[in-house]
Amino acid sequence: MDDRNSDGSAGIPAAPAHGNGGPPDLNQLRTFLAVYRAGAFTAGARILGLSQPTVTAQIRALEGRLGRELFERRPRGVAPTPFADDLAARIMGPLDALGAAAGTAAGPDEDGPAEPVHLAGPAEYLAHGVLPTLAPLVERGVRLRVAFGLTDGLLDELRGGRHDLVVATARPRGRSLAWLPLSDEEFVLVGAPVWAERIGGRIAAEGPAALHGVPLVAYAEDLPILRRYWRHVFGRRLTAVPAVTAPDLRAVRAAVAGGAGVSVLPRYLCAAELASGALVPLHLPEDPPINTGFLVHRPGPPAHPHVTLVRDHLVRHGRETGERPAGQ
Structure with a gap:
């Protein structure tokens, strides 16, 4: 039977209890590190410019030398064993330094454009x-x-x-x-002046109940930033359907400034609007989400x-x- 992972790599049998001796081959260690970082044999092979069977064979040989299993098969790719984590931590620095020393990328003071x-x-x-x-x-x-x-x-x-x-x-x-x-960055509950006038200071007194029925503008359908704000500030789970979603916080900011509803934004992204009055902080908790x-x-x-x-x-x-x- 063809024992292959879902990423196309051949299955790796359990390594023997004891290694077969001899220091690990440098190419095998490079291959191991590429697979470790990529999380899959096929991806590691692409990085190295090798065929997937070659990568699989090198990992098997390295496991045989070390007498330890390095990767566990998963539905997608592979996961490193604890031994592999330790090995990667020990060899990353030296191998990366060796690769940098052997590279040909131009430095800042060399002729010609530097590598991007x-x-x-x-x-x-x-x-x-x-x-x-x-x-x-x-x-x-x-x-x-x-x-x-x-x-x-x-x-x-x-x-x-x-x-x-x-x-x-x-x-x-x-x-x-x-x-x-x-x-660190602080998150701020914001709205256009029209919503600040409607809600007023009710949030401090009523909590999230003051926002019942107010349209929410969100980055995604599951309200990721808003949910975190609700949990951290109000101690409540937010269950709502957003009125507007846009997968870019700049678009969320524009929609809120236009009066479409309220949202939670990082302060750096709305500092200018807060200063100009185009957006208004609707609540100023003592412990805002960071x-x-x-x-x-x-x-x-x-x-x-x-x-x-x-x-x-x-x-x-x-x-x-x-x-x-x-x-x-």
Whole structure:
């Protein structure tokens, strides 16, 4: 019977109780690390430019040398065993450093254009708080390739080598990625002046009952940010159907400013509207919801110096300004 995973990789039998001796082959370790980061044999093979059977054979050989099973088959891809987590933690730095030393990417002071830095994160935050601040680096020769998306998918792509840096709305799990905190951001319940006049100060006295029947404008149908606000501030579960959904917080902001209803937005995204009066804070709790954002990268030295330049610039800017992505 053809024993294959759903990702097309051949099944890996249990490793023998004891290794067959000899140090692990460097190519086998590279292959292991690619599969570990990608979470699948086929994805690891694409990263390495190898065939899937070759990758499977190298993992089997490495398991035989180590006498330990490295991956467990899952419906989609594979999951590392605890031994694999420990192995990855030990070899990531040295292998990444070796790869960087052997690479040919141009540095900041070399002739010709440098390799671009691939940066990804929430569209709203990158457009508002990142791209404008990186202008001085672009003048210094930094080239950028920007992608938008949600945290889970972008982190998978980071493991697979598609991005250099990812702005994440949650701290990554496991040891396959490294992260640095950016800053914290407060969420604010906002509405246009017309809704502030209707609701007045009732929320402080009545709680969420004051918002009964008020249209809600949300990022998604399941009201992710609104639900968190309700739970944190009111201690209640929000069960409602949004009047308007738009998968971009800038569109949510525009709809709310136009009077379509109320919503919860990160303060950085609506600071100008709050200052001008186009939006009004409807409630000012003593303990507003706060979310911490993270800048995530693969462990070890970056592929080229401009990645370090962008990473350090974003972390420094985030700490100085407090701007960061919304926790969607």
